[in-house]
Amino acid sequence: MLSNRTLTEEQTLIRRHFTDFFESERYEEKYHRRIQAMIVADKARLVMDIGDLLDFHLDVASLEAAGGVGGDGGATNPNTPTSLGMGIIREPGKYLPLLELALHDVVLRQQPEYLKVDYRSRAVHIGFEGPVGTVLSPRELYARHLNTMVALEGIVTRQSTNRPRVLETVHYCPETNKFTKKEFRDQLTPMLDSSHLPTVNVMPKTDMEGHALRTELGLSTFMDSQCAILQEAPERAPTGQLPRNVEVRFDDDLVDAVKPGDRVVVVGVFMPYTTADSKSFQSIVLVNHVAPTQAAAYLSRYISSVEDRLVAFAKKSIHREGPSGVLQVLAKAVAPTLYGITHEKRAVLLLMVGGVERQAHNTHIRGDINVLLVGEPSTAKSQLLRFVLGVAPLALSTTGKGSSGVGLTAAVAVDAYTGERSLSAGAMVLADRGILCIDEFDKMGASDRVAMHEAMEQQTVTIAKAGVHASLNARCSVLAAANPIYGFYSVHHRLAFNVGLPESLLSRFDLTFIILDQHSSAHNRRIATHILRNHMTSTPVTLDPVVTKTIVDGGVDAGPQEGGANAAGETQHGLDFRMTANSTGESIVSVDFLRAYIQFCKGGSPLLTEASQQLVSQHYVQLRAEQQDGTRDGFFVTARTLESIIRLATAHAKLRLSPTVEEDDVAAAMELLRSSVHAASAATQQRDEDNRTSRAEVAPDDAAAAATEAGRKRGIDAVGGGRSPEEAAQQRMRLEDTTPRAHAASADSAPYLHDNAAAVQLSRRIVEALKGLKQEQRQSVPLAELHERLGGATSAGSLADLARTVSGMQGDVFVYESERGRRRQRAASSFRT
Known part of the structure; x- marks a missing residue:
């Protein structure tokens, strides 16, 4: 506990410098207003700009003369701080208590009543903001940072409860009728004079004369204290390594300033400490200031300098391509190495932009967009997720199989030393205000999926277990990818059956896309050409990229971009805004430009016009009329679908940098929504087209x-x-x-190849039918019934051909034909569930 006890000559000189700082002509008015605001708000912490203290220089000669730092032969010691700010950063244990004493004197002169709280004296604290130094992560803390002021950025993953620390106890002796005080300290308490500190923090039972003492807890002084774990941001952790963390402590008014899942920048003193039963030292950061950090804050600082170019790009795209021009142009830059999936790319772009979060009548209305990609293997779902992880300023990745319910939401952890329960934030809480990418979504267990229902709609995580009840924010968009449970998508069953997910969870996704692996030769040829062009035109990582044209004015620069005026104009603040070319030679915007544009337009809050409101209502009524039973195409159209239309239209309006949501925005949203609602019927048509094409080829x-x-x-x-x-x-x-025999064999094999391909298509249909029978808990099926389930019009042509096709299949459900009242086994499905 700081006290106004006798100071050394050096400490008195430093304290006088701090007093002069508060009374200087340059800073007196500024900090007088801040002190008055602190008093009016009834706070006990003054936030100071460390830059102001760095500009206030010290009299180094006077300090050395006072014995602070001695020099040889009158020479100035290079380690002597040249400014008050440098002293705070290098030696906070010496300078920070003196600064608080100087602030106490200033407040005492301005308003002495403020420092009196009941019978105690109020303690005032200092918090620092500004250029403390490079903002570090827990991974970058080393021994050289001990006992210095540091700034750290990370995520609060665990937090303890408030544990008051005793600063001073009051003891009463009934025999002598006297009160005595005893100050307590730990290794982390800053003190001005260590000779006055006790070496053992034991509550006294008797006084110096052996008289019994009674502790008066009501007269003792305590301070609120809370510990937390600050973890390195997952996106900043090196590949293959776990994020590092560091323990931080919040005192007094900073208690409960943060909660698990918050991304913050803390400023504090990095100090070592040890315990009585430990032979090693541990480290902790004593926080004096904490501020929330926005994802991509580094990018936000440069948005204003390129705002004119972003607006010009939007106007130019709308003029050339129409109202959806911005969406079309930017969607081409979303995962350009992937062929096709145009609607999926546009949906992902709107997901990164997001809608508008609103609060109506104490009810939270979700603004984040959730998208589910259901596709057969090798349809580039994971690649699309990886692109979002690289572009979005705040995005976390996890998998359905490797994540538990508490790992996605939150868990109650028990401290190994104190036995205290605390909250540990899960992936959805850590991704607050960002995007959570979940791969292999179908592999998640049923008990784990239940935990996501609240987080995906209400965007909160409620924990009520082990005596802990808390609610954490999980305001994030979910981009999930799932495979059909049987390896390929069965168009004869609903989506919920194919992915093994309940309708209650599927309804929480605004858009759901079904991606099939097309088998036509023309489609395969286009994919092969696209992939080969990517390999041939992509630049090796060791070489400099070649740029084709600029982004706004369309000027062409075919030369290499090493220096030059165009390179200087298109590369600003470390961001490359130059356009590049995809594998087909088409110009696309760069990733840096895409990231900057998304960050720029996310801040908009467009409102629906009267015309757009009526159009949204008409589309919703029409969708409900088309799906009166609620099960057509395997999708339910509910009130959540109406909110999805609003979110998608709002995101499209934000892309246009428009303050209102127009009818064109609703039309663009409905184009994506209809492709999602009718995805099942579209998948059926595509599968039938593949079957016809395969037979013809x-x-x-x-x-x-x-x-x-x-x-x-x-x-x-x-x-x-x-x-x-x-x-x-x-x-x-x-x-x-042998030539005639070879020609004959070749002629005979041609119809065989045709029949074999048709048999492959027939086998797929048989497998789908048998899986449906297995779901119906049937162990066998007559051959005639199977032929009827296949529609009767199969390429086999007859029951004999169908029996010959299934004769080589093995499994649990067998197909038989009736012969004089007996059952003769023919085949069975090879898929076991």
């Missing part, structure tokens, strides 16, 4: 015969090498004799 053609003849000739020429002319001629004659 397996027909024989002359190219195969020509390739066989060319291969035969190359084989004859190769046989002649290294042999005598006679031996080569004899071998050529033997090969010529």
Whole structure:
């Protein structure tokens, strides 16, 4: 506990410098207003700008003369602080208590009543903001930072309850009728004179004369204290390494200033300490100032300098492409290495922009957009999630199989030393105000999925266990990817059956897309061309990229961008706004520009016009009319769908930098929503089209015969090498004799290839039908009923052909045909559930 006891000459001089700082002409008015605001708000902490103290220089010669830091031969010691701010940063244990004493004197002169609280004297504290130094992460703290002022950035993952610390106790002796005081300290308490400090913090039972003492707790002085764990931001942790953390302590008015899941920047003194039963030292940060940090704050500082260019880009895109021009142009820059999936890319872009969060009649209305991608293997779902992780300023990644319910929301942890219960934030809480990417969403257990219901709609996580009841914010968008549980999507079943998720959870996604693996040769050829172009046109990481044109004025610069005026104009503050080209040569915006534009437009709050409100209502009524039973296409249209339309339209208006949501925004939102609502029927049509295309593509053609003849000739020429002319001629004659047989075999194999491809398509339909039977708890099925379930119009043509097709399949459900009252096993599904 600080006291106004006798100071040394050096301490008196430093204290006088701090007093002069508060009374200086340059800073007197500024800090007089801050002190008055602190008094009016009834607070006990004055926030000071460390930059002001860095500009207030010290008299180094006077300090050395006072014995603070001695020099040899009159030379100035280089370690002597040259300013008050440098002294605070380098030696906070010496300078910070003296600064608080100087502030106490100033407040005492201005308003002495403020310092009197009941019978005690109010303690005033100092908090620092400004250029303390480089903002570090817990991973970057080293021994050289001990006993210095540091600024740390991270996420609060665990927090203890308030534990008051005793500062001073009052003891009463009934025999002598006297009161005595005893000050308590720990290794982290700053003191001006260590000789007055007790070495053992034990509550006294008797006085110096052996008289019994009674502790008067009501007259003793305590201070609120709270410990927390500050963890390194997951996106800043090196790949393959766990995020580091550090313990921090909040005292007095800073208690409960943060909660688990908050991203904050704390300023404090990094100090070591040890315990009686430990032989090693531990470290802790004594916080004097805490402030929330916004994701991508580093980018926000530069938005104002490029705001004109962002607005010009939006106007130019709308003028060229129409009202949805911005969405179309920016969507091309979303995962440009992926072919197709246009609607999915646009949905992801709107997810990163988000809607508008509102509070109506004490009811929270979600503004974040949730998107679910359901696709067969190798449809680039995970790649799309990875792109969002790299572009979004705040995004966390997890998997359904590797995450538990408490790991996604929050858990109650027990401190190993104190036995105290505390809250540990999960992934959704840590992703507050950001995006949570969940891969393998279908692998999540049923008990774990229940924990996400509240977090995805109310955007809060409520914990009521082990005597702890708390509610944490989980205001994040969810981008999830799931595979069908049987490996491929069955168009004959609903979405919930394919992914194994309940309708209550699926309804919380604003958009749900079904991505099928198309089998047509034309589609495969386009994908192959796109991937090959990516490999051929992509720049190795060791070389400098080549830029094609600028972003707003459209000027072309075909030369390399090493220096030059264009490079200087398009690269600002470490951000590259130059346009690049995708694999097809089409110009797309850079990732830096996409990130800056999203950050710029996220701050908008457009309102719906009367016309757009009526249009939203009409579309919602129409969707309800189309799905009166609520199950058509496997999707439910509920009131949540209406809110989804509003969120999507609002996000599109924010992309246009418009203050209002117009009818064009509603139309763009409905285009995406209809592609989501009718995704099941679209998947059925696409699967049928693939089946028809596959049958048509397996027909024989002359190219195969020509390739066989060319291969035969190359084989004859190769046989002649290294042999005598006679031996080569004899071998050529033997090969010529086999030519008619080879042509006959080739002609016979063509219809076989056609039939084989058709059988593959038929096998898929049989597997889907048998899986449906297994879901119905049936162990067998007659061949005639299976033929009827397949629609009767199969490529097999008859029951005999169908029986021949299933004869090679093995599994649990078997197909039989009735022969004189007996059942003869034919086949069974190879998929076990």
